[in-house]
Amino acid sequence: MTEANSRQTFVTSADGARISVTVTGRGRPLVLVHGSLSTSADWQRVVDGLADHMTVHVLDRRGYGLSEDAAQYSVEREREDVTAVLELAGPDAILFGHSFGGFLSGSLALEHTPAATILYEPPFFPPGLVADEEALAVYDGLLADGDLDEALALGMRAFVKAPEEEISAFRSSPAWKVRTAFAPTWSREMRALNAFDSERAPFTKITCPTLVLRGEYSPTWLREGAQHFQQVLPDARLVDLPGQGHDAAGTAPSLLAREVLNFVRTLPT
Incomplete structure (x- = not known):
């Protein structure tokens, strides 16, 4: 190509x-x-x-x-x-x-x-991926505060159940900053999964x-x-x-x- x-x-x-x-x-x-x-x-x-x-x-x-x-x-x-x-x-x-x-x-x-x-x-x-409402509320609070970095880390823990060593490695990579820009879209996607039986x-x-x-x-x-x-x-x-x-x-x-x-x-x- x-x-x-x-x-x-x-x-x-x-x-x-x-x-x-x-x-x-x-x-x-x-x-x-x-x-x-x-x-x-x-x-x-x-x-x-x-x-x-x-x-x-x-x-x-x-x-x-x-x-x-x-x-x-x-x-x-x-x-x-x-x-x-x-x-x-x-x-x-x-x-x-x-x-x-x-x-x-x-x-x-x-x-x-x-x-x-x-x-x-x-x-x-x-x-297993579906986030509980408490985690989503905390996530949305971090977004409202403009703390996209900590929101993404929370999402990795609460939404995809990633281990801490994986989060730490990801956080130190160049891709982390790119992904934080998309953090505001993640909670709405989790809620869509919550709503689907x-x-x-x-x-x-x-x-x-x-x-x-x-x-x-x-x-x-x-x-x-x-x-x-x-x-x-x-x-x-x-x-x-x-x-x-x-x-x-x-x-x-x-x-x-x-x-x-x-x-x-x-x-x-």
């Missing part, structure tokens, strides 16, 4: 918000939905590995990157954003979501089944071929959740990413791209 292969465009969502989309490559269309505290740019190296085989549409979710936001947040609006990008990509588009992007993609597929789905550790089962969701309605990905070293609740989700789908396979955790897009983009392509090659043309 070269820079000349990419173009930036915008789609208009149902509520009028302009959503940024970077389109790269050639071949079967794929729509990629990033997770919390990230943007489309974090997936560039995965896109590089797909671009000779697929036309990848990577959106910046609302409130991230170049996409607009709204005064009031609604997860339904986010799903409409993804739907708008799917319409741009075409009817045979594959939908790929990571983490909270996997939550958006999987819950959207309950109503509008895409040609196929790829979901990397979507936070459906068990409800994954135990009663009719996931058997997702009848399209589905690939569920999980990292070998991801937290136990994410690994178990991915397996539980895969087991209730009518047509799904589970693939472990060896040596990886929740962020293979950053740590092993070539491996992640290869597993995506391996799955796509099994699909009807």
Whole structure:
């Protein structure tokens, strides 16, 4: 993939918000939905590995990157954003979501089944990621005080159950400052997860071929959740990413791209 292969465009969502989309490559269309505290740019190296085989549409979710936001947040609006990008990509588009992007993609597929789905550790089962209201209240208080640094640290502890050594290492990395800028979006996403009853969701309605990905070293609740989700789908396979955790897009983009392509090659043309 070269820079000349990419173009930036915008789609208009149902509520009028302009959503940024970077389109790269050639071949079967794929729509990629990033997770919390990230943007489309974090997936560039995965896109590089797909671009000779697929036309990848990577959106910046609302409130991230170049996409607009709204005064009031609604997860339904986010799903409409993804739907708008799917319409741009075409009817045979594959939908790929990571983490909270996997939550958006999987819950959207309950109503509008895409040609196929790829979901990397979507936070459906068990409800371990969901933050309690006390933690969310403290988090929102830190945001109100402008203490994004401590808010992000609290979120790592309370929302994703990260160990202190992992938080400390992350805090000393250049990525920490970048992530703090997105801290205000995290509480609304946690509340969206709180409001979704994954135990009663009719996931058997997702009848399209589905690939569920999980990292070998991801937290136990994410690994178990991915397996539980895969087991209730009518047509799904589970693939472990060896040596990886929740962020293979950053740590092993070539491996992640290869597993995506391996799955796509099994699909009807």
